Amino acid sequence: xxxxxxxxxxxxxxxxxxxxxxxxxxxxxxxxxxxxxxxxxxxxxxxxxxxxxxxxxxxxxxxxxxxxxxxxxxxxxxxxxxxxxxxxxxxxxxxxxxxxxxxxxxxxxxxxxxxxxxxxxxxxxxxxxxxxxxxxxxxxxxxxxxxxxxxxxxxxxxxxxxxxxxxxxxxxxxxxxxx
Amino acid sequence: xxxxxxxxxxxxxxxxxxxxxxxxxxxxxxxxxxxxxxxxxxxxxxxxxxxxxxxxxxxxxxxxxxxxxxxxxxxxxxxxxxxxxxxxxxxxxxxxxxxxxxxxxxxxxxxxxxxxxxxxxxxxxxxxxxxxxxxxxxxxxxxxxxxxxxxxxxxxxxxxxxxxxxxxxxxxxxxxxxxxxxxxxxxxxxxxxxxxxxxxxxxxxxxxxxxxxxxxxxxxxxxxxxxxxxxxxxxxxxxxxxxxxxxxxxxxxxxxxxxxxxxxxxxxxxxxxxxxx
Numbered sequence: 001x002x003x004x005x006x007x008x009x010x011x012x013x014x015x016x017x018x019x020x021x022x023x024x025x026x027x028x029x030x031x032x033x034x035x036x037x038x039x040x041x042x043x044x045x046x047x048x049x050x051x052x053x054x055x056x057x058x059x060x061x062x063x064x065x066x067x068x069x070x071x072x073x074x075x076x077x078x079x080x081x082x083x084x085x086x087x088x089x090x091x092x093x094x095x096x097x098x099x100x101x102x103x104x105x106x107x108x109x110x111x112x113x114x115x116x117x118x119x120x121x122x123x124x125x126x127x128x129x130x131x132x133x134x135x136x137x138x139x140x141x142x143x144x145x146x147x148x149x150x151x152x153x154x155x156x157x158x159x160x161x162x163x164x165x166x167x168x169x170x171x172x173x174x175x176x177x178x179x
Numbered sequence: 180x181x182x183x184x185x186x187x188x189x190x191x192x193x194x195x196x197x198x199x200x201x202x203x204x205x206x207x208x209x210x211x212x213x214x215x216x217x218x219x220x221x222x223x224x225x226x227x228x229x230x231x232x233x234x235x236x237x238x239x240x241x242x243x244x245x246x247x248x249x250x251x252x253x254x255x256x257x258x259x260x261x262x263x264x265x266x267x268x269x270x271x272x273x274x275x276x277x278x279x280x281x282x283x284x285x286x287x288x289x290x291x292x293x294x295x296x297x298x299x300x301x302x303x304x305x306x307x308x309x310x311x312x313x314x315x316x317x318x319x320x321x322x323x324x325x326x327x328x329x330x331x332x333x334x335x336x337x338x339x340x341x342x343x344x345x346x347x348x349x350x351x352x353x354x355x356x357x358x359x360x361x362x363x364x365x366x367x368x369x370x371x372x373x374x375x376x377x378x379x380x381x382x383x384x385x386x387x388x389x390x391x392x393x394x395x396x397x398x399x400x401x402x403x404x405x406x407x408x409x410x411x412x413x414x415x416x417x418x419x420x421x422x423x424x425x426x427x428x429x430x431x432x433x434x435x436x437x438x439x440x441x442x443x444x445x446x447x448x449x450x451x452x453x454x455x456x
């Protein structure tokens with residue numbers, strides 16, 4: 001941890017890298033195959049000159065009930081890694097987007113039977129237009145790869161997922177919605 | 180084995196004095212934890228608090244009505260949808276109530292606002308509190324309120340305070356999704372069978388007298404009417420030009436339906452003062 005050595009700057013860099021790794025490695029309570037870094041929920045980690053570390057988190061959805069759990073776990077793990085002073089800062093702006101999910105995490109989602117999100121709709125500069133009756137892109141079934149799939153519900157067990165089914169292998173699957 | 184590998188062992192394991200082993204903790208903590216809560220210069224704290232409370236009340240009361248669809252929706256998928264939409268609104272409420280408690284200087288928490296105020300202190304629009312009717316009524320109300328709230332969040336009136344602006348920016352994505360859900364169901368029912376068309380039209384007729392109250396509260400009539408017309412046209416429905424009912428929930432004037440809704444929502448908190456969840 002923070003110790004006085006001739007090369008303080010290198011130590012600081014190492015501490016910061018450690019803090020990033022520890023905070024970023026916390027699993028998401030709802031999608032435990034992904035970490036907060038994978039999801040882009042961990043926005044930043046700051047290390048003050050006095051050794052205080054601050055993790056910056058953003059919620060996925062306003063109503064995400066897992067935020068308190070995430071904060072507690074990041075705090076716990078950073079302390080366990082030897083950081084004595086730990087702070088968590090919540091940021092709402094810019095709002096979270098599925099575009100922040102890493103490519104590796106998208107592959108992990110598919111391996112776990114969850115169809116990863118496509119590109120999020122472009123952030124509108126004006127009012128969001130209501131677009132009716134546009135055929136949504138078809139997803140490939142994460143189990144058998146068939147493109148013969150259909151949406152059964154725009155919502156699923158959590159706010160961030162939709163429910164789909166595959167007409168080829170007859171299995172239902174979830175889709176992480178792009179926002 | 181670590182907590183992450185086995186949920187049961189994680190729960191059973193002793194933890195040093197903290198409650199992190201409970202799924203989501205035992206007590207909601209500040210949803211704006213660690214954000215910069217200072218009021219920007221020139222912003223009137225009392226006015227900002229009133230605004231956050233009104234927008235929070237709209238969302239809390241509608242979320243409660245949506246939650247009442249659990250076990251009653253036509254299909255499991257719609258039940259999930261309505262519960263999820265309600266959860267988004269509840270999340271917006273928590274942020275707005277927390278901001279209100281900061282802005283008015285009282286330090287009141289989200290729980291204080293949700294559980295310890297009576298009906299006459301609520302400022303939600305009356306459309307949110309009307310009892311649930313059939314599914315078409317649920318769809319019509321959701322279409323109107325999500326379209327209206329989206330227009331408010333997109334408008335300039337949420338911009339003065341950075342926290343409210345951030346809550347709005349985040350809410351826009353959610354509300355656009357709620358609106359699309361309601362609009363698609365309006366079209367499906369309006370353009371469906373004779374019976375579904377009749378019930379969807381009846382639902383639009385039922386919510387129409389509450390539109391003027393929404394426009395009086397927020398200056399977004401143009402944007403809302405354009406969207407409602409677009410949906411009605413696609414659905415083969417008529418947007419009624421019904422005269423508005425007098426009064427406004429924004430002035431604390433409510434229907435007789437709000438007090439029983441709040442009594443249910445607040446019963447556990449009031450029976451157990453100081454309890455945490």
